[in-house]
Amino acid sequence: MRGISKSFGRTRVLTDVDLAVEHGEVHALLGGNGAGKSTLMKILQGVHQADAGEILVEGEHVHFTSPRDARDRGIAMIFQEFSLIPTLSVAQNVVLRHEQKAAGILLDDREARVRAHRILDEIGVDIDPRSRMSDLSTAQWQLVEIAKALAQEAPVLIMDEPTASLTRTETASLFRIVAQLKNKGLAIVYISHRLEEVFEIADRITVLRDGRVVQTSPTTGIRMDELIAQMVGREIEHELQDLRPRRRDGEPLLEVRDLHAGEKVRGISFTLAAGEVLGVAGLMGSGRTELARALFGVDRIDSGEIVLHGRTLRIKRPRDAIDAGIVLVPEDRRQQGLVLDHTIKSNILLPSLRRLVHGLARPLGLGGLVDDERGEKVATELFARLEIKGGTTRTPVRLLSGGNQQKVVVAKWLATDPEVLILDEPTAGVDIGTKTELITMIRELAGRGKSIILISSESLELLAAADRILVLRDGVVRRDVDRVEIASEAALEEMLQEAA
Amino acid sequence: MSTPTQARAEREDSPAQFGAPVRFLPYFDWRQYVIYIVFAVIFAVFAVTLSKDGFLNHQNLLQIVEQTAMVSVEATAMTFVIAAAEIDLSIGSVAGLASVVTALALGKFGLGLGILAGIGVGVGAGVVNGGLVTVLRIPSFLVTLGMLGVAEGVARWVTNESAEPVTNGSFIQVFGGGSIGTVSGLVVWTLVVVAAGAVVLRKTAFGRQVFATGGNRIAAEYSGVSTQRIKFAVLLLSGLAAALAGMLYAGRLQSGRFDWGSGDELSAIAATILGGTSLFGGGGSVVGALFGSLMIGLINNGLILAGFGVSQQEVIQGVIIIFAVALGRRK
Numbered sequence: 139m140r141g142i143s144k145s146f147g148r149t150r151v152l153t154d155v156d157l158a159v160e161h162g163e164v165h166a167l168l169g170g171n172g173a174g175k176s177t178l179m180k181i182l183q184g185v186h187q188a189d190a191g192e193i194l195v196e197g198e199h200v201h202f203t204s205p206r207d208a209r210d211r212g213i214a215m216i217f218q219e220f221s222l223i224p225t226l227s228v229a230q231n232v233v234l235r236h237e238q239k240a241a242g243i244l245l246d247d248r249e250a251r252v253r254a255h256r257i258l259d260e261i262g263v264d265i266d267p268r269s270r271m272s273d274l275s276t277a278q279w280q281l282v283e284i285a286k287a288l289a290q291e292a293p294v295l296i297m298d299e300p301t302a303s304l305t306r307t308e309t310a311s312l313f314r315i316v317a318q319l320k321n322k323g324l325a326i327v328y329i330s331h332r333l334e335e336v337f338e339i340a341d342r343i344t345v346l347r348d349g350r351v352v353q354t355s356p357t358t359g360i361r362m363d364e365l366i367a368q369m370v371g372r373e374i375e376h377e378l379q380d381l382r383p384r385r386r387d388g389e390p391l392l393e394v395r396d397l398h399a400g401e402k403v404r405g406i407s408f409t410l411a412a413g414e415v416l417g418v419a420g421l422m423g424s425g426r427t428e429l430a431r432a433l434f435g436v437d438r439i440d441s442g443e444i445v446l447h448g449r450t451l452r453i454k455r456p457r458d459a460i461d462a463g464i465v466l467v468p469e470d471r472r473q474q475g476l477v478l479d480h481t482i483k484s485n486i487l488l489p490s491l492r493r494l495v496h497g498l499a500r501p502l503g504l505g506g507l508v509d510d511e512r513g514e515k516v517a518t519e520l521f522a523r524l525e526i527k528g529g530t531t532r533t534p535v536r537l538l539s540g541g542n543q544q545k546v547v548v549a550k551w552l553a554t555d556p557e558v559l560i561l562d563e564p565t566a567g568v569d570i571g572t573k574t575e576l577i578t579m580i581r582e583l584a585g586r587g588k589s590i591i592l593i594s595s596e597s598l599e600l601l602a603a604a605d606r607i608l609v610l611r612d613g614v615v616r617r618d619v620d621r622v623e624i625a626s627e628a629a630l631e632e633m634l635q636e637a638a
Numbered sequence: 639m640s641t642p643t644q645a646r647a648e649r650e651d652s653p654a655q656f657g658a659p660v661r662f663l664p665y666f667d668w669r670q671y672v673i674y675i676v677f678a679v680i681f682a683v684f685a686v687t688l689s690k691d692g693f694l695n696h697q698n699l700l701q702i703v704e705q706t707a708m709v710s711v712e713a714t715a716m717t718f719v720i721a722a723a724e725i726d727l728s729i730g731s732v733a734g735l736a737s738v739v740t741a742l743a744l745g746k747f748g749l750g751l752g753i754l755a756g757i758g759v760g761v762g763a764g765v766v767n768g769g770l771v772t773v774l775r776i777p778s779f780l781v782t783l784g785m786l787g788v789a790e791g792v793a794r795w796v797t798n799e800s801a802e803p804v805t806n807g808s809f810i811q812v813f814g815g816g817s818i819g820t821v822s823g824l825v826v827w828t829l830v831v832v833a834a835g836a837v838v839l840r841k842t843a844f845g846r847q848v849f850a851t852g853g854n855r856i857a858a859e860y861s862g863v864s865t866q867r868i869k870f871a872v873l874l875l876s877g878l879a880a881a882l883a884g885m886l887y888a889g890r891l892q893s894g895r896f897d898w899g900s901g902d903e904l905s906a907i908a909a910t911i912l913g914g915t916s917l918f919g920g921g922g923s924v925v926g927a928l929f930g931s932l933m934i935g936l937i938n939n940g941l942i943l944a945g946f947g948v949s950q951q952e953v954i955q956g957v958i959i960i961f962a963v964a965l966g967r968r969k
Contacts, residue, residue, distance in 0.1 A: 455859075456860055473854070474860045479920050480850070484846065484849070488847075491846050504847065510841075550861065
């Protein structure tokens with residue numbers, strides 16, 4: 139890829155990016171969130187088209203207008219969260235869209251099994267091609283995903299965070315497979331946030347920052363701290379610098395003791411004071427989101443205690459958490475946070491409907507008439523306070539931009555007057571202006587005495603907003619540090635890598 | 639297998655965040671009102687072309703409302719069910735069973751227990767449907783399809799497929815056979831049920847939670863809505879409405895028979911969808927469903943007056959329903 143540039147609207151995402159990947163090479167692509175990795179890879183896969191620049195495969199100019207073009211030219215992508223169909227067998231998935239036909243029309247299932255078996259064998263994986271996908275473990279899914287990419291016999295393979303959901307042993311065997319593929323002459327683009335792995339597997343490294351290539355160098359010629367410095371060289375946005383977070387020495391409001399939930403939360407303990415912003419950092423798969431889901435009653439809690447105001451809570455479903463004053467701005471706002479077809483107003487009021495029932499009708503519970511005047515007042519007030527833009531309270535939220543949708547999710551919780559607000563990646567997919575507004579809002583809420591748990595994969599965001607930062611790894615707290623003790627973004631990034 | 643991480647990866651650098659539409663006018667979705675427009679147009683056409691055949695006759699118009707009363711009652715509950723993104727295919731045969739059981743109980747135990755028995759059929763069907771959907775997590779389509787067979791089978795069985803006469807005068811007076819002045823009891827029942835349904839769906843916390851459950855079950859659950867209870871409640875309501883419809887059949891036809899109400903599920907679903915309720919849940923209007931039900935009656939009535947036979951009526955009715963739904967669909 140040569141001189142690739144790309145803008146979305148007025149925002150420039152990539153500027154003059156060069157990336158060359160050779161046969162038999164593992165080329166790591168690094169960069170923080172928003173550095174442009176995803177966009178660059180989407181251009182290579184034909185999802186987006188570059189505004190300028192060219193793509194060459196085996197020295198030949200190519201022009202991709204759809205993902206199909208890219209696949210036909212031998213570019214295969216291994217997705218983070220899989221493109222497999224759970225109800226089909228392993229073999230059917232592996233040969234999907236490359237099926238051989240027997241007698242001209244019918245699919246040749248036996249040929250599919252043989253072919254799948256051969257591919258799985260080649261990479262030294264022992265999975266029965268006849269098993270159904272839904273019966274396999276996450277690690278096995280990852281391996282089948284690789285086999286599927288190989289079935290396309292593509293010379294170029296893109297792997298996006300392939301180890302995020304794997305254990306250490308599984309990661310080790312994945313690396314053996316990657317090494318084999320490399321020896322077979324494949325060109326591999328490897329995207330990961332785990333620098334340790336990158337040093338183990340990659341031959342060369344390209345670092346992107348703010349849509350430009352900072353450097354391409356052989357892995358042997360660079361140290362980890364140099365890499366981190368290259369990745370984080372961004373300036374803290376101007377407005378965020380003024381939010382001097384400070385430590386609060388209040389009584390703990392929330393205390394979590396030895397929390398276990400599923401495979402990803404394995405004994406997490408921490409405290410949270412009133413008016414404190416607790417940042418939660420950790421690489422993908424560290425248990426960040428699962429911690430939030432357990433506290434909010436979405437995932438079942440296996441053991442451990444959650445104590446709020448000295449009272450032990452029993453949280454079995456979101457309703458319990460909400461009643462206790464713990465609310466969650468979830469990771470996926472479109473799926474989990476909002477009813478997209480409904481108006482801003484009805485989304486804001488949804489969790490508060492019980493309280494909005496007319497005084498006399500309270501005993502009727504849900505059957506009581508909702509006081510629409512009061513509801514309108516609550517919604518309008520929050521609409522104005524959070525400066526939600528793009529319509530009125532009667533506009534369906536699906537018409538809003540990502541950032542304004544996120545504000546609606548926050549507004550619906552503020553309407554319930556919560557004590558603990560958990561935000562899981564609140565600024566993902568949000569434009570830079572609204573991002574700053576959201577961070578400012580978090581500080582302001584803390585200033586009013588709300589306690590906040592901010593989960594984020596953006597170090598800058600954590601540094602700007604948090605009073606204290608927990609670093610998670612493998613479902614446990616590895617570090618619990620005051621914000622003031624962290625000198626720079628690089629220092630936090632190093633902590634993340636150390637915890638790895 | 640969870641997908642949020644992929645969703646996040648896709649959002650990163652996503653162009654969707656730019657150029658979102660800015661609207662300064664309050665959002666107005668005219669499709670919700672299609673039913674009223676279509677209703678008015680058809681009414682006007684019949685009024686002009688069939689005026690000599692007595693279409694606009696006071697009695698003829700009231701008759702349309704009477705004939706559609708049972709479907710209107712059923713469609714009111716169906717609006718709740720579909721708004722919650724569920725379906726109930728069993729209402730027609732539950733109505734038939736309720737008519738049979740009521741007729742039998744009236745004969746044996748008198749008025750009070752007769753009415754209770756009819757209501758009991760609705761509660762029973764609703765609890766079984768709702769329980770299987772929420773506890774065993776079987777899709778309502780399958781559960782209620784099974785219930786359709788079970789209810790009809792029981793009704794045939796206990797009566798040997800014959801009609802069971804209803805002779806209790808006060809029952810007939812209250813349920814469908816009587817009238818207040820010149821207004822038939824069926825019209826009163828329709829108005830009362832539709833009005834109550836409209837208020838509950840629009841104005842109560844329960845109604846709003848029904849919409850949220852159908853609009854996005856996960857987001858509703860994450861907002862503290864007990865979506866399983868909501869599903870149970872709407873299926874229970876639907877069973878009750880079917881039983882009421884069954885008793886109205888029993889009163890109007892002065893008998894209980896397994897095939898009273900047969901096929902009502904399709905009419906009620908059509909009326910609900912015509913009324914602007916999304917087949918995928920999340921929104922809906924009880925008043926719209928009433929007009930959907932009336933429109934079906936209107937078309938039948940007009941076609942009869944125009945001299946079409948039953949088979950032609952069915953064809954024309956089907957075409958009009960598809961046309962109206964196509965007009966009202968989004969994108």
